[in-house]
Amino acid sequence: MDKPLTQLGLTTPVVAAPMAGGPSTPDLALAAARGGGLGFLAGGYKTPETLTSEITKVRASGLPFGVNLFAPNPIRIDESAYRQYANTLRPVADRYGVDLSRVALTEDDDRWQDKVDLLLADPVPVASFTFGIPDRTVIKALREAGTLVAQTVTSVAEARLAQEAGVDLLIVQSSAAGGHSGILTPDDTPPEVPLPRLLGEIGDATRMPLLAAGGLATPAAITAAIEAGAAAAVVGTVLLRCPESGTSPPHRAALADAGRRTTVTHAFTGRPARALSNEFTDRFSALAPSGYPALHHLTSPLRKAAAAAGDTEYLHLWAGTGYEHATAEPAERVLTSLASRL
Numbered sequence: 001m002d003k004p005l006t007q008l009g010l011t012t013p014v015v016a017a018p019m020a021g022g023p024s025t026p027d028l029a030l031a032a033a034r035g036g037g038l039g040f041l042a043g044g045y046k047t048p049e050t051l052t053s054e055i056t057k058v059r060a061s062g063l064p065f066g067v068n069l070f071a072p073n074p075i076r077i078d079e080s081a082y083r084q085y086a087n088t089l090r091p092v093a094d095r096y097g098v099d100l101s102r103v104a105l106t107e108d109d110d111r112w113q114d115k116v117d118l119l120l121a122d123p124v125p126v127a128s129f130t131f132g133i134p135d136r137t138v139i140k141a142l143r144e145a146g147t148l149v150a151q152t153v154t155s156v157a158e159a160r161l162a163q164e165a166g167v168d169l170l171i172v173q174s175s176a177a178g179g180h181s182g183i184l185t186p187d188d189t190p191p192e193v194p195l196p197r198l199l200g201e202i203g204d205a206t207r208m209p210l211l212a213a214g215g216l217a218t219p220a221a222i223t224a225a226i227e228a229g230a231a232a233a234v235v236g237t238v239l240l241r242c243p244e245s246g247t248s249p250p251h252r253a254a255l256a257d258a259g260r261r262t263t264v265t266h267a268f269t270g271r272p273a274r275a276l277s278n279e280f281t282d283r284f285s286a287l288a289p290s291g292y293p294a295l296h297h298l299t300s301p302l303r304k305a306a307a308a309a310g311d312t313e314y315l316h317l318w319a320g321t322g323y324e325h326a327t328a329e330p331a332e333r334v335l336t337s338l339a340s341r342l
């Protein structure tokens with residue numbers, strides 16, 4: 001394992017990915033750390049207050065952990081394209097009694113500065129960023145506070161930008177990954193490059209320590225990622241059904257349903273993300289404009305209503321290509337078994 005990870009005290013090179021929107025919990029992060037790996041808290045969508053209380057809970061264990069934030073990199077959308085999409089969604093919204101015409105166009109930054117401030121005020125062992133690369137002054141301040149800084153990248157060009165910005169570690173995310181892509185140009189669809197090849201290219205270009213993410217759900221896939229140059233493997237989807245995860249019941253049920261396809265869509269949030277295909281992705285992926293976070297806020301009431309009704313057809317069912325390997329076993333057991341061939 002590379003120096004930054006052994007310094008943290010990791011004995012197993014497996015990381016529980018940050019998964020915003022519910023799945024990442026303090027218990028999931030702690031389970032990963034107890035297995036000798038590293039767990040993450042997901043700061044995205046949360047209030048700084050909630051994030052602080054989660055950090056307090058995990059910090060009390062004395063085990064290593066990371067915190068992930070969405071770094072602002074909005075795709076602005078004009079009002080008419082936004083309203084047109086709201087109109088397109090109307091037949092679905094109507095069936096849940098949701099009035100999307102009342103959802104104001106919101107371009108917030110997820111309280112970025114407040115969250116950075118809390119990481120600087122009470123530093124955490126690892127901070128990772130996705131969607132955008134923080135300003136180099138922020139990265140420098142975090143590093144000076146003793147935090148190891150990691151950046152999600154999806155290409156050689158992005159890896160070079162993150163390296164220039166001064167991060168310690170790169171999280172190389174392939175398009176097989178579940179949930180949002182960290183792509184810095186979210187109008188584009190992430191290219192379908194196999195993870196070992198992407199690791200090789202980014203390793204050659206940067207010579208930086210790499211973490212591998214995307215579709216890793218079996219011991220063989222994890223071994224291949226490590227052999228391709230990763231210091232550790234990051235797994236998300238394979239943990240979504242674990243009891244420690246805060247995944248919603250309908251999402252869990254859909255993941256247990258083998259034989260579905262996954263697809264990359266920006267129809268839910270205006271930013272590309274991999275999800276299980278359902279009615280929503282089939283009907284709206286080709287019609288949705290880009291526009292994050294505005295589309296995230298627009299579809300949120302509809303998705304909440306679908307979740308409350310237990311309707312998996314109009315929900316964002318984030319899932320990587322390896323979702324069929326996700327089981328309902330405890331996280332520590334899942335992670336230990338994934339590392340069994342290393």
Ligand SMILES: Cc1cc2nc3c(=O)[nH]c(=O)nc-3n(C[C@H](O)[C@H](O)[C@H](O)COP(=O)(O)O)c2cc1C
Pocket residue numbers: 017018019020021023042043044068129130152173176177178179180213214215216234235236237238318319320321322
């Ligand atoms: C439900 C879900 C939510 C996610 N949320 C985040 C997030 O908040 N921040 C982040 O950096 N990555 C997020 N990701 C991406 C993961 O960090 C990781 O790249 C991905 O899970 C790896 O691929 P896999 O799901 O195939 O294992 C999310 C993934 C999933 C499945």
